[in-house]
Amino acid sequence: xxxxxxLSWFINRFLRPAFGRAYVRIKGGNRExxxxxxxxxxxxxxxxxxxxxxxxxxxxxxFKGFVIIGxxxxxxxxxxxxxxxxxxxxxxxxxxLEVFLLSDAPLPSLLLGxxxxxxFNTTLRSIAVIILGVVVFKAEFNVDYLPLAILIFILTLVAxxxxxxxxxxxxxxxxxxxxxxxxxxxxxxxFLSGQYYPISTFPMALQYIAGLIPLAIGxxxxxxxxxxxxxxxxxxxxxxxxxxxMIVFYPLGLRxxxxxxxxxxxxxxxxLRWI
Amino acid sequence: xxxxxxxxxxKAVVWLTWKEQSGWTKPPYYFGYIxxxxxxxxxxxAYMYIVIAFYSGLVDIEMAYYLVTGVSLYNFIxxxxxxxxxxxxxxxxxFRTLKYTYMAFPNLQLYLLSRGFFHYITGALxxxxxxxxGLILTGVPLGTLSVKPMLLIILIILGFLWSSxxxxxxxxxxxxxxxxxxxxxxxxxxxLFLLGAVLYPIESLPDYIRPFADVFPMREWMELMRYALNSxxxxxxxxxxxxxxxxxxxxxxxxxxxxxxxTENLARKKGLLEATLHH
Numbered sequence: 001x002x003x004x005x006x007l008s009w010f011i012n013r014f015l016r017p018a019f020g021r022a023y024v025r026i027k028g029g030n031r032e033x034x035x036x037x038x039x040x041x042x043x044x045x046x047x048x049x050x051x052x053x054x055x056x057x058x059x060x061x062x063f064k065g066f067v068i069i070g071x072x073x074x075x076x077x078x079x080x081x082x083x084x085x086x087x088x089x090x091x092x093x094x095x096x097l098e099v100f101l102l103s104d105a106p107l108p109s110l111l112l113g114x115x116x117x118x119x120f121n122t123t124l125r126s127i128a129v130i131i132l133g134v135v136v137f138k139a140e141f142n143v144d145y146l147p148l149a150i151l152i153f154i155l156t157l158v159a160x161x162x163x164x165x166x167x168x169x170x171x172x173x174x175x176x177x178x179x180x181x182x183x184x185x186x187x188x189x190x191f192l193s194g195q196y197y198p199i200s201t202f203p204m205a206l207q208y209i210a211g212l213i214p215l216a217i218g219x220x221x222x223x224x225x226x227x228x229x230x231x232x233x234x235x236x237x238x239x240x241x242x243x244x245x246m247i248v249f250y251p252l253g254l255r256x257x258x259x260x261x262x263x264x265x266x267x268x269x270x271x272l273r274w275i
Numbered sequence: 276x277x278x279x280x281x282x283x284x285x286k287a288v289v290w291l292t293w294k295e296q297s298g299w300t301k302p303p304y305y306f307g308y309i310x311x312x313x314x315x316x317x318x319x320x321a322y323m324y325i326v327i328a329f330y331s332g333l334v335d336i337e338m339a340y341y342l343v344t345g346v347s348l349y350n351f352i353x354x355x356x357x358x359x360x361x362x363x364x365x366x367x368x369x370f371r372t373l374k375y376t377y378m379a380f381p382n383l384q385l386y387l388l389s390r391g392f393f394h395y396i397t398g399a400l401x402x403x404x405x406x407x408x409g410l411i412l413t414g415v416p417l418g419t420l421s422v423k424p425m426l427l428i429i430l431i432i433l434g435f436l437w438s439s440x441x442x443x444x445x446x447x448x449x450x451x452x453x454x455x456x457x458x459x460x461x462x463x464x465x466x467l468f469l470l471g472a473v474l475y476p477i478e479s480l481p482d483y484i485r486p487f488a489d490v491f492p493m494r495e496w497m498e499l500m501r502y503a504l505n506s507x508x509x510x511x512x513x514x515x516x517x518x519x520x521x522x523x524x525x526x527x528x529x530x531x532x533x534x535x536x537x538t539e540n541l542a543r544k545k546g547l548l549e550a551t552l553h554h
Contacts, residue, residue: 038458045465050323053474057327057338093369176299180308187315195319197326 014112017105021113022120025035025083029121035059040128047071047129050196051137063197065141065227068133070195073153074217076119080160081182083118083207084111085167089178107261108254111168116163145225148232152225155242156218158250163214163247165253169260173269193219214245276495284380288389290476296393298516306400313401317409320474324413324551336415343409344501345473349393351402351431352438352471352493353464358394359387359442360460363449366550368456374549387446391439399431419505426503430496430520435522437492439533447531447538447551450547452456472497492523 030036047067054063088111091097100110133139167185171178192209193199193216199207200220210216221238222228232239264270309441324342328334366373380386410476448489449456451467461546470484471493477485488494495516510516542548 017352032454035435035454035458038455042458042461042465045469049465049469049474052469052479053320053323053342054327056475057324057335058331060330146445167308180299184308187312187319191315191319191322196323201326201329231321 001229005139010167014106014109017103018109018116020114020172021110022117023113025114025117026120029117030124036125036128037205039125041077042133043071043125043129044132047133053132058122061140062227063130064133064139066136066198066223067196068137068139069223069226070193070219071130071133073215074190074193074195075122075126075129076157076160077116077193078186078217079122080115080164081167081185083223084114084164085171085182086179087114088168089171089175092175092271093170097100108165108257111165111257115164119157119161129199141226142229143226145229145231146234149225150223152218152221152238152242154237155239155246156214159242159246160218160249162246162249162251162253165250166256169257173260173264173267176268189213189215194218195219198223208215210239213247214249216241217241217245281385285385285389285392287381288380288386289393292390292393296342296397309357310401311396311403312362313354313405314408315346316350317343317346317405318412321409321413334414336413339413340415340505341476341501342474342509343413343415344504345497347402347405347409348469348497349471349473350405351398352434352467353397354401355391355395355435356438356442356467356521357379357446357460357464358386358398359391359439360446360449360463361457362387362390363446364453364456364460367450371551374408377548383539387443388439391442392435395435395439408421421506423506426499430500430503433492433524434456434496434500437496437520440524440527441491443531444527444534447535450538450542452549466492467491470494474480492520492527495520495523 022089048066050066050071054067088097092098100107134141154202167178167182170181190211192206194202194210197217198220199210202210217238219243221235224235224238296372300308321343324339326334326363363373366376376386377383380389398460407417441463445459446535448468449459452459467473470480471490473493477488477494480488498510499513499520500511502510
């Protein structure tokens with residue numbers, strides 16, 4: 001295949017379906033304004049509970065910022081788990097997955113679309129959560145370090161969505177068991193990522209495990225930049241780890257997805273419902 | 276109504292829920308599954324206490340006891356409530372079986388209660404594990420606890436009663452919306468977490484929020500449960516609290532019966548029990 005036909009394939013067969021799928025997700029996720037309100041208020045309830053708990057314990061002021069950033073960034077993990085992984089399960093249950101698989105669009109392209117659409121929707125809500133958190137709880141962030149925080153954040157997202165690729169494969173083949181696996185990954189990742197506290201307070205062994213989770217490294221990096229004004233001279237290791245996780249997780253996720261789909265085809269489980 | 280007939284149905288629905296919930300794996304794995312998630316939920320919050328102790332260098336056993344019991348006991352209420360409310364959404368929208376179960380068990384309120392009961396049992400199991408591990412993890416000496424078994428049993432029954440009736444009312448509302456049903460259930464769970472003396476005492480809430488906390492029986496139940504697990508825990512006058520809890524529970528039961536009867540009739544007239552919106 002020549003270079004120009006490869007590029008044409010990439011644009012027409014990969015990117016276009018991805019943007020098409022992202023459009024559906026963005027349109028669907030924002031068509032009802034009251035949903036957006038709910039999706040902002042629900043995380044805020046949890047954030048408020050934790051901030052009041054910290055206040056009651058006499059925690060230092062910067063913990064408010066910790067909790068707000070943790071709550072906002074954790075939404076991306078939920079999006080990977082439920083918006084990306086579980087969606088394929090429901091597409092299978094409703095009969096759409098057959099259409100996806102029969103179409104010309106490769107599955108990773110559709111997943112990319114889901115990821116992009118989900119990122120857009122989650123970003124809208126996370127920004128609102130942060131703004132409300134700052135206004136209501138008077139949390140303070142150093143915006144001079146925002147560019148570095150954004151760089152860390154983008155690397156985190158790419159690595160995280162690589163994990164999402166692998167998870168979506170599990171959902172296609174394992175059905176309800178995949179949903180349970182999702183549920184099992186929910187709270188442990190929240191804990192290991194340090195949703196409400198710095199992972200530097202973990203015992204060393206736990207810190208090494210957390211180092212394998214993109215969200216834990218990303219969350220720590222963003223907090224250090226915005227709350228403790230740490231620059232690239234301190235956070236270069238975070239960037240390096242995230243870069244390594246990104247180049248490992250993305251191809252690995254793709255490989256796992258392809259393997260699982262292939263196995264599903266052989267076993268005839270790709271369109272098997274109610275399992 | 277014939278009690279014996281109802282109990283037979285109740286048993287069948289609890290068994291059905293067990294099969295539906297655990298059918299994807301073997302029982303030992305299922306028990307592992309129902310314990311892992313709440314366990315990590317507990318250490319997520321218990322670790323907040325550990326971090327503050329780490330920063331301040333101070334150990335506050337009373338604070339640890341408050342936090343661990345709050346998160347663990349909330350799990351009992353939350354698991355049951357969420358399981359009960361979610362039934363309407365999952366059976367009508369996901370599996371489209373609500374109309375069939377309604378024909379087999381034509382009393383939706385009792386059906387939901389039976390479905391929810393299973394979740395209260397699994398919630399109680401995981402709560403027990405959470406309590407024990409949480410208290411050990413935060414260094415609360417288990418030997419100093421003095422449990423009041425009779426009060427504990429009464430409170431578990433009352434907790435099941437008021438929270439399941441709250442769940443019935445929320446489930447009644449969720450019949451009318453496929454989109455908002457799950458959101459409403461999450462919001463109610465979140466509000467109970469926020470206002471229910473789970474992580475902090477109600478007294479530490481801003482003044483304008485406290486009246487909202489008094490709407491729910493959660494605070495009385497939580498405080499009395501803490502007292503029942505450790506009689507040296509100060510709740511002021513436990514009899515007064517118990518009286519308030521009983522009164523609120525009665526109000527919830529009556530309100531749920533009236534409200535659900537109204538919503539069920541309206542839903543039948545509008546054909547909403549079999550309507551799906553592919554949500």
